[in-house]
Amino acid sequence: MAHSSLNLSRRQLFTRRNTSEHPSLPWVKESQFSDLCTQCGECIKQCPTKIIQPSDGGFPRVDFQQGECTFCYQCAEACPEPLFHPKTETAWQAKAHISDACLAKQNVDCRSCGDSCEPFAIKFKLAIGAVAQPHIELPDCTGCGACVSVCPTSAITIKHT
Ligand code: SF4
Ligand code: SF4
Ligand code: SF4
Structure with a gap:
């Protein structure tokens, strides 16, 4: 019970943050992110510029104070969930x-x-x-x-x- 309410509060936190004007991850399906991301951290491990960091709610998101996105697509390739658009699409607007x-x-x-x-x-x-x-x-x-x-x-x- 405690675990599920923690998850719920994290998702609510993320949903609020995710409606913010700042991008979370390149190519990510923003509308499904909080439902499908398991917070496994694989994208964080693979990012060569180390710009993907855990947010307050535990979900990964880019932090440009750490560096830049090279659009290598390694975060998307590392993700075990169907969370990312194909590389042929624009990474983000x-x-x-x-x-x-x-x-x-x-x-x-x-x-x-x-x-x-x-x-x-x-x-x-x-x-x-x-x-x-x-x-x-x-x-x-x-x-x-x-x-x-x-x-x-x-x-x-x-x-x-
Ligand atoms: S595309 Fe590459 S550089 Fe950009 S966030 Fe993903 S892993 Fe990091
Ligand atoms: S393309 Fe140039 S202006 Fe745009 S985010 Fe990158 S460095 Fe900044
Ligand atoms: S690899 Fe995918 S499921 Fe795992 S934390 Fe990153 S976005 Fe979430």
Whole structure:
């Protein structure tokens, strides 16, 4: 009884978190995740960049403070449950967003995020009387998260579009 109520509360917690704007895992079927994921941890073990971590509710989710997703698909291949879409589909509809905590918005020159973005999705636009301002070209952003941990003010988050 105690065990099932713990499971229920974890699922409720996850369901609340899962409706959040942040992605859980690439390619995952979000609507079935809390029902089908057994929290076995195989995806956590296989991720080469170690960005998959247990969340508060015990379910795995990506933490871009640990690094980036290389879209290798090893988490999906390791999962024993029918939880992931095929690799041929888009991993997720998640994109980077820059908040007002960005140093450039406070007129401090910084291009750390742009330097970390392989697809060159972050463009810096000159502004009159201010340092160059970052702008994300959303069609070019893969949501890989490489720009997140390099930001000195934690201004970047990866969100579903
Ligand atoms: S696709 Fe690869 S790098 Fe991305 S979360 Fe899965 S295992 Fe990690
Ligand atoms: S491998 Fe699959 S079932 Fe196991 S924790 Fe990861 S997503 Fe859940
Ligand atoms: S999430 Fe990846 S692709 Fe998108 S802006 Fe950041 S580094 Fe570039």
